Amino acid sequence: MKLDLDIVEEASKELYIRALKLLPPDVKMGIEKLSASETSPVAQRVLETMRANIRVAEDTENLLCQDTGIPIYNVALGRNVEFDGFELKAAIRKGCERATREHPLRSSVVHPLTRKNNHTSCGIEVPVIHVDFTDENETATIEMVPKGSGSENNSFLKMAVPAEGIDAIKMFVVDCVISAGGKTCPPTIVGVGLGGTSDLSIALAKRAATRALGTACADPEGAALERELSAAVNRLGVGPQGLGGDSTAFAVHIELASTHITMNPIAVNMQCHSARRAKARLTTDGLTYGF
């Protein structure tokens, strides 16, 4: 299959807009579940407002949140897919820029020193584009994540050492959730990256934070720790919007990688309650959208 770059550009544009408007079903379900078990009246009202917002966004075809985020595109290319990598990245960038101009969307992207905004949602190294390869035949997928800044500003890295053990992981995650308080727009998905190098653990934390609710870490030890920490952080009392309550997080997600004998890196990256993402799938049958 030869990748049609016009379709990639169009999909990259559509994905940004879809991600901003349509909350994935697993996240909507997550809010329903928290609402059903929440015991604080204030938190109940906060969750009800979040549900009302989802309904209004759908009814008015508007963006769920004003924060258009930092655009991230995760591309996964299967086997027997023919493509020009340079042109592929250019097509994604073009799609991102077109979404911003044509919808229009607020460009949230600026130069880090001059703070200049090009009003394209694009800049140096942005949109962030990750490319990976899969064994699916003649299939390409593009996932788009508009990563909001409230949650992203609460990102943490600790280069713990082996002697600190798993206790260091548990304490760090708990303390990050406390430190973030209401700033991350809880309830959040708490993404935890374990192992690898400093940069890999941070990338894993982001992958964990943007994983669909209801999915589990592929590693059984990681999955067990996810369950333990998910229950624990919801006993901290931070609550939706940091106003108190049981619903601090939808879940704690963990992604892990092997690491060095001397290292125990722990990264935390959070995703807000508007845990937005959208996916396009390109096959020989054409283009389909999902989450």
Place this chain on the structure above:
Amino acid sequence: MAHYDLHTPVDESQIRKLRVNDTVTLHQTLFGIRDATQIHLFDKGRTTEFDLRGHAVIHTAPNVRKVAPSDAFPAGYQPVCIGTTTSDRMERFTRPLMEQYGVRMIVGKGGLREGSKAAFQDLGGVYLAIIGGTAALETTWIEKIEAVDLDDLNPESLWKFRIKGFGPLLVGMDSHGGSLYDEVKGDTAARRAEVLESLGVPTK
């Protein structure tokens, strides 16, 4: 827990009545303000033509569509999606906003800290909590964008919104030293040891 409908601008006595956990719905005018707006006002010596005395500001940077100016769009901007950003980053601007510009209400999400709490007490101000990430809903409370200043900072311009029933908003910090965020922080700190213990993590 009382509810107040406030038409802006307001005076100090109206603000002093408000207590944490009360709710407020705003009417008439709301100003939009953000990181860059305040950096330029307070660090770079710029000023605004708007009179903010007795008014409410919301921590925001909206999605807008540029259109020809008309009665419906006097500033040449059509609202697309207008929401709220995290207030904590702008903590150091609360006092100068109140002292130099006479602002009485800050609408935001996630809360502010000690410096703001003291400014609210000293000068008569409140923090009104809105639910972050619910911009589609908030947009329905905005009638139009009446005017805009410092627009070279777009989208972090200083926006003047005409509003209709903007709320209910929760009084998160009042002018008597009350803060819901402090209450939650105290509670969370107390629960930390218990949670860590349940995870088998020694805290001593």
